[in-house]
Amino acid sequence: MTTPRIVVLGAGYAGMMTTKRLTQQFAPEEAEITLVNKHNYHYQTTWLHEVAAGTIDVNRSRIMITDVINPRRVNIVHDSVVKIHPDDKQVELSNSMLEYDYLVIGLGFEKATFGIQGMEEHAFSIQSVDKSRMIRDHIEYQFSRYKTEENPSDDLLTIIVGGAGFTGIEFVGELAERIPQLCKKYDIPRNRVKIINIEAAETVLPGFDEELIAYAVHSLTDRGIDIRTKTMIKEVKKDAVIVGEEKEEIKAGTIVWTGGVQANRIVGESGFELTKGKVNVDSTLRAPNYDNVFILGDCAWVMNKETGRPYPPTAQIAIQEADVCAHNIRTLVFGGTLREFKFDNKGTVASLGGSEAMGTIFDGHKLYGLQAKMMKNVIDDRYLFMLGGPSLVLKKGKFRPF
Numbered sequence: 001m002t003t004p005r006i007v008v009l010g011a012g013y014a015g016m017m018t019t020k021r022l023t024q025q026f027a028p029e030e031a032e033i034t035l036v037n038k039h040n041y042h043y044q045t046t047w048l049h050e051v052a053a054g055t056i057d058v059n060r061s062r063i064m065i066t067d068v069i070n071p072r073r074v075n076i077v078h079d080s081v082v083k084i085h086p087d088d089k090q091v092e093l094s095n096s097m098l099e100y101d102y103l104v105i106g107l108g109f110e111k112a113t114f115g116i117q118g119m120e121e122h123a124f125s126i127q128s129v130d131k132s133r134m135i136r137d138h139i140e141y142q143f144s145r146y147k148t149e150e151n152p153s154d155d156l157l158t159i160i161v162g163g164a165g166f167t168g169i170e171f172v173g174e175l176a177e178r179i180p181q182l183c184k185k186y187d188i189p190r191n192r193v194k195i196i197n198i199e200a201a202e203t204v205l206p207g208f209d210e211e212l213i214a215y216a217v218h219s220l221t222d223r224g225i226d227i228r229t230k231t232m233i234k235e236v237k238k239d240a241v242i243v244g245e246e247k248e249e250i251k252a253g254t255i256v257w258t259g260g261v262q263a264n265r266i267v268g269e270s271g272f273e274l275t276k277g278k279v280n281v282d283s284t285l286r287a288p289n290y291d292n293v294f295i296l297g298d299c300a301w302v303m304n305k306e307t308g309r310p311y312p313p314t315a316q317i318a319i320q321e322a323d324v325c326a327h328n329i330r331t332l333v334f335g336g337t338l339r340e341f342k343f344d345n346k347g348t349v350a351s352l353g354g355s356e357a358m359g360t361i362f363d364g365h366k367l368y369g370l371q372a373k374m375m376k377n378v379i380d381d382r383y384l385f386m387l388g389g390p391s392l393v394l395k396k397g398k399f400r401p402f
């Protein structure tokens, strides 16, 4: 038997954990494992709202891939995927072609703009380390402009966040902490700065626990966030958003879109069939019509058989999928029974900035404030432990509640 070639695309939660598990499932001589990523680092997507607000340093969210994946076991390719050719079992990179026997796609998400006019061109998105850093720098640039321009408009200091799902809520929570620091640095009264979170649905975090929603809204409005629900963004201009049936125009110096995500566009462009922006994989996590291609994380929908609806795309699921994916690739190589993915929901905890957070754990037990914040840190540190053991926790972990 020739050595099977396993190629993993993307070093996010799904890609990193799958690669790690593959090195445990296969002895070095049993498989040739390749991990492709556009950066030489892995980043904590779940911390990007903090990078975007400027409440943590960019480097805190980055982990060098070679710090956690042994380059003697895994061929680490620092390059960008351009297109996948599943019928030819090839992946086109910017600088070369790769051939595979088994493929794992973990290329993550990109913003879904739902065709809203001007969104693509004029709104920032919390999508990668580089894009998040740009938001941080842009906000600070607007403060700087405000101090140097003659007769500056207060609109420069208005930040609009479109969408109040978990990303939007977590981001405005960080802004509530960061803006007072910037006001101090630039000597600008806090009341000149507006942070407006615009949500189309009846409430923020639609579908989430009502008490926790109420807690989050209270915590955020108390710290100066203007939350506008039942308000749909219809259009985005260079310096304004247009909302509602009345087409109200709200001017802003910074516009950030957190209104939804879809699979990395490479997946659709490579011919995989998309349903609402992602690929419906089977219960073994494989793509329709391609038994040797696994699609994980934010590129895929996995059906919850109990509700008949797909699980929401989260890091928690991406990490759990890695175990099943690595097991199933071994099974395809050596025989045995394929495992079906079953989501073990450990809860949802969201940070609201500083020492504020809220969420549910395990069986729906609710947590608020400092207790929730500590739990959020435990969740983050647990992932670091799974990925890189105690040394990574010591290097990058979160120990203080804020």
Ligand code: FAD
Binding pocket: 009, 010, 011, 012, 013, 014, 015, 036, 037, 038, 039, 042, 043, 045, 046, 047, 048, 049, 079, 080, 081, 082, 106, 107, 108, 109, 126, 127, 167, 170, 264, 266, 296, 297, 298, 299, 313, 314, 315, 316, 317, 318, 349
């Ligand atoms: P990603 O983590 O996005 O990784 C994709 C990887 O692919 C990246 O390393 C990227 O560089 C690489 N890549 C992309 N394109 C290419 C290319 N062309 N070539 C090569 N490499 C490429 N979920 C939770 O469970 N808990 C949370 O608390 C939580 N908080 C969040 C906070 C924020 C601000 C956001 C935005 C999301 C949050 N999520 C959270 C959701 C979670 O981050 C995603 O579900 C998760 O990142 C999906 O993992 P992934 O491996 O599919 O993709």
Ligand code: NAD
Binding pocket: 116, 162, 163, 164, 165, 166, 167, 168, 170, 198, 199, 200, 201, 204, 205, 206, 231, 232, 233, 234, 258, 259, 260, 261, 312, 313, 314, 348, 349, 350, 351
């Ligand atoms: P989302 O799709 O969950 O939320 C987007 C929000 O934008 C929705 O509330 C939607 O009603 C609103 N929206 C859409 N179009 C709009 C419009 N035109 N005008 C105004 N509002 C509009 O997206 P997300 O918040 O980026 O989350 C993506 C995934 O990541 C989810 O699965 C989420 O659970 C997960 N996530 C989890 C956490 C956590 O667990 N702490 C944090 C962040 C993200």
